[in-house]
Amino acid sequence: MKLISVNAGRAEAVPYTDSPSGMSGIDKRPVEGRVRVEAPSARGVGASGLAGDTVCDLRFHGGDDRAVTAFAREDMDVWERELGRPLANGSFGENLTTLGLDVNGALIGERWRVGSDVVLEVTGGRIPCRTFEGFVREKGWVRRFTRSTAGPGALLRVIEPGEIAAGDAVAVVHRPAHPVTVALLHRAATTERALLPSTLVAAEWMESGLLRVARTYTEKYGTGA
Numbered sequence: 001m002k003l004i005s006v007n008a009g010r011a012e013a014v015p016y017t018d019s020p021s022g023m024s025g026i027d028k029r030p031v032e033g034r035v036r037v038e039a040p041s042a043r044g045v046g047a048s049g050l051a052g053d054t055v056c057d058l059r060f061h062g063g064d065d066r067a068v069t070a071f072a073r074e075d076m077d078v079w080e081r082e083l084g085r086p087l088a089n090g091s092f093g094e095n096l097t098t099l100g101l102d103v104n105g106a107l108i109g110e111r112w113r114v115g116s117d118v119v120l121e122v123t124g125g126r127i128p129c130r131t132f133e134g135f136v137r138e139k140g141w142v143r144r145f146t147r148s149t150a151g152p153g154a155l156l157r158v159i160e161p162g163e164i165a166a167g168d169a170v171a172v173v174h175r176p177a178h179p180v181t182v183a184l185l186h187r188a189a190t191t192e193r194a195l196l197p198s199t200l201v202a203a204e205w206m207e208s209g210l211l212r213v214a215r216t217y218t219e220k221y222g223t224g225a
Contacts, residue, residue, distance in 0.1 A: 001170040003114060004073055005030045005097040007090030008053035016134020017057070025054035026093040026135045030166065037118050038161030039064045049158045050095050057131070064157055065123045065207040070096040071153035072103040078150045083138065093132065094153055101170050104151030104183040109176040109205030117162025119173065123207035125152035125186035152186045155207055178202050 007028035017024045025048075036051035041064050047055035049067025071094035080087050089097040101112075110122045133141035145152070180202035188195035199206075 005089035115168035
């Protein structure tokens with residue numbers, strides 16, 4: 001299990017975001033060398049935990065509970081086949097592109113050691129938005145991505161800061177005693193809201209805005225069948 005890419009994005013004005021600023025940092029590109037990772041509050045900011053990375057819409061992205069995002073290269077490969085076009089690491093706006101790690105099967109509260117110093121804790125799964133849909137240029141993307149079995153990717157908080165780089169090993173160093181995975185929580189927050197009560201056993205680890213984000217998602221897109 002390892003990182004194959006560390007990705008960062010700069011703020012730019014885009015026509016497809018509903019961010020109040022009209023800016024987005026979703027276009028993340030691989031970064032060479034080692035990159036500092038720490039909780040945003042430790043740096044006196046409320047955005048990304050990755051140095052050099054920009055988060056523009058703080059309503060739904062960034063902050064200590066959503067400091068870093070991860071997506072599995074294996075799931076990206078699934079989307080390459082479905083979309084019929086190549087997808088570079090970072091193409092889904094993720095900070096970390098992993099290989100050999102079950103990102104969507106990770107338990108809420110699970111901890112990963114990345115490289116020698118950094119420890120990250122899983123807090124939830126990504127809920128897609130219109131900015132994501134505009135960035136990938138696929139009509140109906142929000143609903144399609146949400147329903148996919150490929151999984152949403154993980155949101156993470158920084159437990160122990162340090163530096164990381166492509167090629168660093170990833171090890172699972174803690175798994176809490178409950179059954180709530182990233183994939184399960186994602187389904188509960190979007191298309192299968194009846195599952196929400198079953199996820200409360202993982203409440204102490206969940207990203208703080210999960211239910212608010214879930215309500216916003218439902219108001220915008222519905223749950224659908």
